[in-house]
Amino acid sequence: MARFRIPLLIALGLFIAGLALTAAFTDRHYVLLSVVLLLAALLPLFIRLERRPLQSRELVLLAVLSAIAAVSRIPFAALPGVKPVSAVVILSAYVFGAEAGFVIGAVAALVSNIYFGQGPWTPWQMFAWGMTGLTAGWLRRSWLLRRRAGLLVFGFIWGFLFGWIMNIWVLLSLPDALSWRLVAVTFAASFYFDLAHALSNVFFLAVLAGGWTKVLQRFRKKYGLLQQ
Amino acid sequence: MLCGPSGSGKTTLLRHLKRELTPVGSSSGTLTYKGQPLSGLPAAVAAGEIGMVFQNPDAQIVMDTVWHELAFSMENLGLPPAVMRTRLAEICGLFGLEPLLYRPVHELSGGQKQLMNLASVLLLQPKVLLLDEPTSQLDPVAAREFIMALQRLNEEMAVTVIISEHRLEEVLPLADRVLMLEDGKLLADAAPRLFARQTGSGALTSAGRYLPAASRLYLSLAPEADSVAPENIPLTVREGRRWLHALMAGTDAAAGAELVNNLNSPAAETLLTCREVTFRYEKEGREVLRKLSLTLKQGEFLAVMGGNGAGKSTLLHVMNGLMKPQRGRIELAKGKTTGLLAQNPLLYFSYDTVAEELQHMGSYAGLTPEAAASEIEALLAVFQLREVLQSHPHDLSGGQQQQTALAMMLLMKPDILLLDEPTKGLDPAAKDRLAALLQQLRGQGISILIVTHDVEFAAKHASRCALLFDGGITAEGTPAEFFSSNYFYTTAVNRIVRDWLPQALTIEDVIRTWPASAYRC
Amino acid sequence: MSSGFRSMHPVVALLYYAGLLLFTLLVFHPLFLATEIAGLLALLLLQGQGRQLLRSLPFMLLMAASVALLNPLFSHRGAHILFYWLDQPITLEAVLYGLMMMTMLLTIFIWFISYNYTVTTDKFMYLFAAAAPRTALLTLMAIRFVPLFQRRLRQITLIQRLRGIDAGTGSLKKRMTDGMTLLKVLLTWSLEEALQTGDSMTARGYGSTKRSTYTIYKADLQDKLVMLLLTVSGVVTLLFWVQGYGKLEIYPRMRPADFGWQEAVMYGSFCLFVLIPAGLEGKEKWLWRSSKHSNYPSDTLKKTGTRSMSYRSS
Known part of the structure; x- marks a missing residue:
């Protein structure tokens, strides 16, 4: 059984992807397709995590940072839009790189939703926060993230991007009515939440950047963790 | 048993014995396990046959439920499911962990966590067990239970146990050998009673505080530590009382002495x-x-x-x-x-x-x-x-x-x-x-x-x-x-001397109030 | 307490929920969606989850209703114009399509409630660990850390108040800054401990060989039987779907659905698929009730039958 696991999984994946494509083309039914595409986007990064050499210390480090990101979400649960997770993910990625940032973001979304409720939004949040970390890791050596102001701008932008990614699954449930006006209405409706998210990101990054990067860098140096 | 002040190198020594955790740095000399160099052992043998339990009960736990945590070490070595199941059944019977099996680990007390950590290591059936101050974060009751579990393993399963510990009262009487480290050097390596005599004879006076109360009391009351036969030195409260009974047979001097407590100042604000x-x-x-x-x-x-x-x-x-x-x-x-x-x-x-x-x-x-x-x-x-x-x-x-x-x-x-x-x-x-x-x-x-x-x-x-x-x-x-x-x-000293000096709590109390004639004869 | 469908092997649950989600997203037909909702609701109610359902009802209805309203407002396709609103035609087709999407969304929400109750985290991890062991381990560790960190954060909050760091008093800026300081203390402490956790993993042989998996689940005869039934009925339904049955045509023009023998067969096998868990749950409930009356007239009740012997004691 174990020998056939990988081919079996691939076959199953292809089968569902085929169904999704059929549904999309024949019936203009995009929800399944979007889920398949989302998983396809997440998959390579998780496969990379499975395959790359990783010390147990580094694995625990990733788990700790994911859990801290998840815990940081809890005290702010009452304020819609305010999600310190983004800031924690960006800073972790800033110090430990793109892959770590992606894993921390995605796992934080999955784990925190055990407390906030899993729903159709879970994979989208995993994707959005994973991408937040991934892009922050990619850009960490660039001119943008080198200076403090750039970091804040980056956080601000991701506050909106996060909201927009989350809007996609709302839009997808109305494939027929999809028009620029509907897009505009949806984005307008989420604007205040996105703005709150963006501003809180700027605030959290401004407060955390100095202290947290120092703490994280100390660990990276002291124990030689996740040097790429 | 490994004793010595913090920073004397106990943890470093133990980590050298556990190949996976050998600290980085320059080292010389050789370490052998069953005659083979430690570095040459296959990974599964090194991980399985030499087990290690650490100080902090929480930090060692990896999984979220007890059964998963217990199975973790066996999964790491790729044991087949049937073997895992049998071993788990066995160890749960030994430690009475069955009622806890499906509990999340965060509901356990510190003592239960540490027993679970021990059990998880034991599931690999180690020949050597290394313990780095395993009871230092536990309360006395849980610590005693943990040490009793160790004693059973040692006596019934003949597992070699190397433990670094500050809780001497319980551990030292169980030990076969006591090693004392200071500044990275081995100061003593002897059976407990011999070790006790060495500390009394002046060669190792700083080690005196690592002895159980009975031995300390004996050494401070006995006339010349050099001349005593090691087998006479008491290690436990029971042995201490037996020694005092023998000493006091025939005399009846003790009853008179009363302790004066000068620490009391009743009129304070x-x-x-x-x-x-x-x-x-x-x-x-x-x-x-x-x-x-x-x-x-x-x-x-x-x-x-x-x-x-x-x-x-x-x-x-x-x-x-x-x-x-x-x-x-x-x-x-x-x-x-x-x-x-x-x-x-x-x-x-x-x-x-x-x-x-x-x-x-x-x-x-x-x-x-x-x-x-x-x-x-x-x-x-x-x-x-x-x-x-x-x-x-x-x-x-x-x-x-x-x-x-x-x-x-x-x-x-x-x-x-x-x-x-x-x-x-x-x-x-x-x-x-x-x-x-x-x-x-x-x-x-x-x-x-x-x-x-x-x-x-x-x-x-x-x-x-x-x-x-x-x-x-x-x-x-x-x-x-x-x-x-x-x-x-009450204190161990008090339990030893209470028949004669009910109010004496420390060795100093005993020395102060003990009728000099009773032992300086 | 786990019994009935919840105590079955995780693979059975996975098959059921994966199939159900697939059908929700594929089969565009009010009868099928309604059947699905009915099946899930029956299962949830039999499992005693009515309260949970009620609690999330307002949110669900709000989301679903907004979809039902938005579609006719933004989509004007269709032949039957009902009336004009703000100079925009509101068509029958768009209204119906909106209602369909609403039903689908409702189904997905109810699906999640049922899924969360039946496929608990450790079952999900068991399934997940087969495909991605390292990711599963990482997630499990993070899951364990969350309650631990919450407890630590409470301690830190209490003690740091002694040195003037208090997220509960002062201006908003001070409170948020202090809150972040508290998190930083937690971060430093937890990272230090993480190194010890890493050592403990290495000491217990993590990474020395290929890992095996210990499982607390065993598939019994009933599990296998149910799995077979689910597979067969699911595949039959899917085959008919591929043939083009079970699709309600709304656009470009609403047409009454014809219900031939093919649809009847498809619907029958679909019903079988959807209702198996609720049936199992109901059977067990009935067994319990009847055993209470007949078998054990005395005050001590004992568990009977294989199904009620749960693998998990919690």
Whole structure:
């Protein structure tokens, strides 16, 4: 059984992807397709995590940072839009790189939703926060993230991007009515939440950047963790 | 058994014996396991046959439920499911873990966690078991249970056990060999009784504090330690009593001596009063404190004792005003302040160096920079923290962390110091240093209240003791009164000599009051 | 307490929920969606989860209703114009399509409630660990850390108040800054401990060989039987779907659905698929009730039958 696991999984994946494509083309039914595409986007990064050499210390480090990101979400649960997770993910990625940032973001979304409720939004949040970390890791050596102001701008932008990614699954449930006006209405409706998210990101990054990067860098140096 | 002060290299030695955890750095010499060099062993053998349990029960746990945590080590070695199931059944039977099997690990007590950690290592059926101060974070009851489990493993399964431990009273009598390390050197390697004689003969006087009470008592009362036969040296309370019985046969001199306690000063001013305090954490929760009344007087050193979960830490938090009781009142004398030292000093640190921590605390205390600087200077001298001033607080030893946190609290100039289990995890030398420090503070007019499990520490240094049970104070008095009326909950020395000197709690008490004729014959 | 469908092997649950989600997203037909909702509701109610359902009802209805309203407002396709609103035609087709999407969304929400109750985290991890062991381990560790960190954060909050760091008082800026300081203390402490956790993993042989998996689940005869039934009925339904049955045509023009024998067969096998868990749950409930009356007239009740012997004691 174990020998056939990988081919079996691939076959199953292809089968569902085929169904999704059929549904999309024949019936203009995009929800399944979007889920398949989302998983396809997440998959390579998780496969990379499975395959790359990783010390147990580094694995625990990733788990700790994911859990801290998840815990940081809890005290702010009452304020819609305010999600310190983004800031924690960006800073972790800033110090430990793109892959770590992606894993921390995605796992934080999955784990925190055990407390906030899993729903159709879970994979989208995993994707959005994973991408937040991934892009922050990619850009960490660039001119943008080198200076403090750039970091804040980056956080601000991701506050909106996060909201927009989350809007996609709302839009997808109305494939027929999809028009620029509907897009505009949806984005307008989420604007205040996105703005709150963006501003809180700027605030959290401004407060955390100095202290947290120092703490994280100390660990990276002291124990030689996740040097790429 | 491996003993020696903190920083003597016990952990480093143990980690060298566990190949996966060998510290980085330059090393020389060879390590062999069953005649083979340790570095040449196959990975599965090295991981399975040499097991290791660490100090901190929480930090070793990887998984979220007990069964998963237990299975974790077996999964790592790729054992087939049927084997795993049998071994798990076996070990759960041995340790009585079956009722806990599906519980999340965070619901377990510290003692249960440490037993689970031990069981998880044992599932690999190790030949050698390394333990690095495994009971230092446990309360006495849980520690005894853990040590008894080790004893069974050693005696019934013939597992080789190498343990570094500060809890000598229980472990030393069980040991076959005692190794003493200091500054990375092996000072002694002998059977326990022989080791005890060596410490008595002057070659190893600093090791005296690593002996159980019975041996220490014997050595301080016996005329010439060099000449005693090692097999006569008592290690346990039972042996100690037997020796004293033999010694006292025919004489009847002891009954006369009375202890005079000069620590009592009844006319002091009352600083802090708890008046019928009732506290619970949740509305529907259990009453942790129930109509508790307690007073602390100027210049006192009060030790509050009690079992696990009796509410000792809660009492301190309530007394310090961190939590408000639902009923009853805490009354603090006018203009007096309290300072709290929590069990875990790590809770206090939020900056990158010790110096920064102290400076920020100084400015929070409202001191001018100059005043703060001179205060800090004075504290550094007392606490001997000058060398570590630029270190990260997390890089210090446990004792130094505690002293740093204490120094931070003292910058607030409290009149009353509340300490939560200050002796937990400290080696005997560090304990003595702490005691000296507390006495010095008391000399400066600070009143002290500690909550502790450490009977020996309370008996030796407190001016008053109280017992917290079922949410209230059930007994209190001077150490002599308090402990001599207890049967179990008293010092080992007292348990040895109580037939002759019911009020003697420490070796010093015994020496002071013992009729000289009884042994100097 | 786990019994009935919840105590079955995780693979059975996975098959059921994966199939159900697939059908929700594929089969565009009100009868099928309604059947699905009915099946899930029956299962949830039999499992005693009515309260949970009620609690999330307002949110669900709000989301679903907004979809039902938005579609006719933004989509004007269709032949039957009902009326004009703000100079925009509101068509019958768009209204119906909106209602369909609403039903689908409702189904997904109810699906999640049922899924969360039946496929608990450790079951999900068991399934997940087969495909991605390292990711599963990482997630499990993070799951364990969350309650631990919450407890630590409470301690830190309490003690740091002694040095003036308090997220509960002061201006908003000070409170948020202090809150972040508290998190930083937690971060430093937890990272230090993480190194010890890493050592403990290495000491216990993590990474020395290929890992095996210990499982607390065993597939019994009933599990296998149910799995077979689910597979067969699911595949039959899917085959008909591929043939083009079970599709309600709304656009470009609403047409009454014809219900031939093919649809009847498809619907029958679909019903079988959807209702198996609720049936199992109901059977067990009935067994319990009847055993209480007949078998054990005395006051001590004992568990009977294989199904009620749960693998998990919690």
